[in-house]
Amino acid sequence: xxxxxxxxxxxxxxxxxxxxxxxxxxxxxxxxxxxxxxxxxxxxxxxxxxxxxxxxxxxxxxxxxxxxxxxxxxxxxxxxxxxxxxxxxxxxxxxxxxxxxxxxxxxxxxxxxxxxxxxxxxxxxxxxxxxxxxxxxxxxxxxxxxxxxxxxxxxxxxxxxxxxxxxxxxxxxxxxxxxxxxxxxxxxxxxxxxxxxxxxxxxxxxxxxxxxxxxxxxxxxxxxxxxxxxxxxxxxxxxxxxxxxxxxxxxxxxxxxxxxxxxxxxxxxxxxxxxxxxxxxxxxxxxxxxxxxxxxxxxxxxxxxxxxxxxxxxxx
Numbered sequence: 001x002x003x004x005x006x007x008x009x010x011x012x013x014x015x016x017x018x019x020x021x022x023x024x025x026x027x028x029x030x031x032x033x034x035x036x037x038x039x040x041x042x043x044x045x046x047x048x049x050x051x052x053x054x055x056x057x058x059x060x061x062x063x064x065x066x067x068x069x070x071x072x073x074x075x076x077x078x079x080x081x082x083x084x085x086x087x088x089x090x091x092x093x094x095x096x097x098x099x100x101x102x103x104x105x106x107x108x109x110x111x112x113x114x115x116x117x118x119x120x121x122x123x124x125x126x127x128x129x130x131x132x133x134x135x136x137x138x139x140x141x142x143x144x145x146x147x148x149x150x151x152x153x154x155x156x157x158x159x160x161x162x163x164x165x166x167x168x169x170x171x172x173x174x175x176x177x178x179x180x181x182x183x184x185x186x187x188x189x190x191x192x193x194x195x196x197x198x199x200x201x202x203x204x205x206x207x208x209x210x211x212x213x214x215x216x217x218x219x220x221x222x223x224x225x226x227x228x229x230x231x232x233x234x235x236x237x238x239x240x241x242x243x244x245x246x247x248x249x250x251x252x253x254x255x256x257x258x259x260x261x262x263x264x265x266x267x268x269x270x271x272x273x274x275x276x277x278x279x280x281x282x283x284x285x286x287x288x289x290x291x292x293x294x295x296x297x298x299x300x301x302x303x304x305x306x307x308x309x310x311x312x313x314x315x316x
Contacts (some may be wrong), residue, residue, distance in 0.1 A: 006156075007276045008269065013229065014257045015158035015268020016167040020222035021245035022260040024215030026069070030191045031211040032097070037108040038088060039219060041115035042081050046220025047138075047153015047233045048119055049080030054139045067143045070224075077220040082114070085216035086209055089092065096207070112239070120235040135234045138227035145228055159229035166221050171261055174214070178257070183210060192257075240289070247296040253306025262307055270295055 021043050028036050053076025054069055060313040092111055096104045123136075140146065149156045178184035189197040190207045198204050226241070227233050244267065252263025275284055299306065 004276065005275075008158060009148070009156060011272025012265060013157070013163050013268070014271060015248075015265035016163045017222055017226055017229070017241070017264075018223070018244050018248045019167055019240060019261045019264025020163075020218050021169060021171070022248040023257055024218045024278035025246055025249045026255060026257050026260040027174075027187075027211050027215045027218075029249070031187060031208055032093070032258075032273060033101075034093065034104055035108070035246070036093075037105070037242065037246070038111040038213075039215065040238035040240075040245065042085050042216045042238070043087075043219040043223045043226075043241055043245075044233070044235065044238030045084050045115065045119065045223070046077040046216070047083035047223030047227050047237065048123070048235075049220065050074065050075075050224045050227060050229065051136065051138060052076065052080070065139055065141050069139070069143055073139075074221065074224055077224050078217050081216040081220035081223070082129055082213045087208060089212045090232050091232050094208075101119045116235050116239070123184040124174060135232040137232050138230070140231065141151035142226065145231070157229070159225070162228055163222075163225040166225050167261070170218055170221060174218075174257060177214070183207070187211060220239075244292060247292060250296060251299050251306060253308045254310045256306065256308050259306050259308035265296065266307070267292055 008304070021039065024039050024042070025036065028034055028039070050073040053073045056076075057069060057072060058064065088111055092107055094102055096107060103201060143158070144162050145158055147158075149161075178187060184206050186197070186202045187210065189200070189202060190204055194204050197207075222241075223233070226237065245264070247269045248264035249260045251267055252259025252261065271288045271292050275288045277283070278287070278291075
């Protein structure tokens with residue numbers, strides 16, 4: 001029983017990671033009806049931004065791994081991720097805003113590959129830096145990483161606590177931001193009718209930039225959490241994580257923030273428990289990606305609106 005509880009907890013932790021990225025998909029899709037396949041690379045860049053911040057700090061502190069590095073690494077990762085997302089929106093997506101939907105979709109795939117190769121080549125040019133083609137060790141911070149904590153007989157990885165706490169805090173903040181601030185209400189208006197919102201005095205371009213910035217911030221939190229959870233990062237980490245997050249968004253109901261969270265948690269638990277409970281050659285960790293996308297196919301066939309249903313207006 002303890003083993004299954006441990007797998008369930010790991011599934012919730014993994015699902016929290018997916019949910020943080022999926023919410024970014026959802027926020028952007030709800031505003032501009034764009035499936036941003038480059039969002040996984042924003043997650044990756046957030047992780048590298050956090051690592052770069054620690055490297056800069058280590059020149060001053062001599063490589064300290066004290067807990068106070070975490071907020072500074074988080075801010076650094078968020079700045080890099082938000083800057084990348086805003087530039088991406090301004091120069092790649094905005095000129096295609098009124099183009100057929102296939103054009104921005106293909107552009108997103110191109111940006112995804114561009115960002116992967118840019119990070120690989122950029123870090124590969126830094127003297128003394130680990131080979132960017134391989135997994136790069138992520139700093140292990142005291143309190144947030146280290147030996148597992150015993151909780152009622154369960155050995156809980158410290159990184160699991162961080163990612164689940166991060167999801168809860170970000171979820172509460174996003175609910176408050178969307179429902180209790182003027183900018184959040186403007187985002188809701190633009191998601192329903194951008195033309196009427198513009199006539200009512202709302203700066204639609206600014207709201208779209210805010211949506212990309214919010215999504216990038218959450219992706220950066222997920223990138224830092226992933227580094228702490230797995231102990232390493234690499235330039236390809238965003239591709240599969242982005243696909244899983246998109247699956248989570250569709251599972252919960254694309255355009256529904258609460259649905260993205262539910263979908264992410266559900267996907268993580270399904271992955272963990274399927275590889276644990278399914279016997280024989282179709283079980284085990286090697287099959288976790290298979291079962292994740294089987295779940296996506298089943299949802300698209302039998303409940304295409306997702307578990308909680310979409311909340312966006314289908315605009316022509």
